[in-house]
């Protein structure tokens with residue numbers, strides 16, 4: 001009996017690409033996914049992390065889970081950091097594993113800002129752009145809790161935060177990463193500063209669009225320094241909607257138009273764009289929503305949200321994205337590139353195990369059978 005293996009190696013997704021100095025053998029990117037497996041006092045990545053990321057080394061590029069730049073940045077349980085020696089050593093095991101298996105990996109730098117909870121800070125209030133409750137939920141040691149009204153960050157707090165990002169970028173380099181990505185999506189610190197509903201500051205970090213985007217732009221510049229101005233990606237979510245605080249209205253999108261245009265004047269290796277939510281789950285992503293920003297940014301663009309093999313190939317073929325990132329598909333399909341290449345079925349992950357801890361639902365998703 002002969003078995004016919006149907007391959008489609010000429011897919012746009014499988015072509016090599018260059019992203020700001022990073023050479024990718026394919027355009028299938030592992031999107032950052034918080035998995036809450038650093039269940040130890042020091043928030044140190046473990047052997048389990050090295051196995052998890054090593055299993056996914058076939059990706060054109062791995063972007064790690066969001067990782068705290070400092071203790072003050074914490075806003076979710078069991079998420080690793082990159083601000084202590086033990087954490088750098090732990091991440092070194094991960095980068096060694098991925099590199100030994102032929103992959104590339106960048107570290108996503110995260111700060112929760114006001115989307116945290118006093119329980120993460122020994123009872124102290126988290127800092128935010130202004131003393132305005134973002135009305136989010138924070139995953140604390142005693143479960144999900146509502147956020148509180150934060151402390152308005154002082155000028156010194158902001159200076160310190162920028163310095164913490166710079167140190168985190170140096171540490172990432174020491175840990176053997178190929179670069180870093182700045183987490184500026186959702187409802188966390190950087191989008192809080194970008195958002196006029198949460199940022200009522202009257203100093204140079206608020207007031208108007210220029211002031212509100214200043215924190216992000218200064219962070220980009222300091223984070224790029226240890227990398228000689230290369231290998232720093234930025235992740236944005238202009239269409240993010242949460243309650244009445246984050247709304248993707250015309251004014252928000254105009255803010256992002258200007259911001260994305262200005263990224264061109266800063267050392268940004270790639271723009272990682274979380275697009276608009278599909279109208280119905282499983283619907284083809286809105287390419288025009290991504291193209292709006294593609295037209296404002298000359299560098300490489302990674303598109304995300306709701307893509308499958310077909311839509312990912314189509315968005316690259318259309319010239320709207322250079323690569324596509326996959327989060328939920330990568331959780332359940334460690335060999336996603338091979339499955340795309342061979343036209344195999346994709347496994348479906350179990351959301352109940354996303355943050356539950358341990359190896360179950362983390363390192364035990366199988367490779368596709370021959």
Ligand SMILES: Cc1cc2nc3c(=O)[nH]c(=O)nc-3n(C[C@H](O)[C@H](O)[C@H](O)COP(=O)(O)O)c2cc1C
Pocket residue numbers: 031032033034035064065066108183185235274304305306307325326327328329354
């Ligand atoms: C379990 C889980 C954890 C996530 N953690 C992060 C994260 O740490 N950083 C980030 O930028 N996005 C995070 N995201 C968002 C994903 O990167 C991605 O934008 C989203 O899942 C949509 O992509 P998909 O349709 O390929 O799943 C997370 C998503 C999931 C499902």
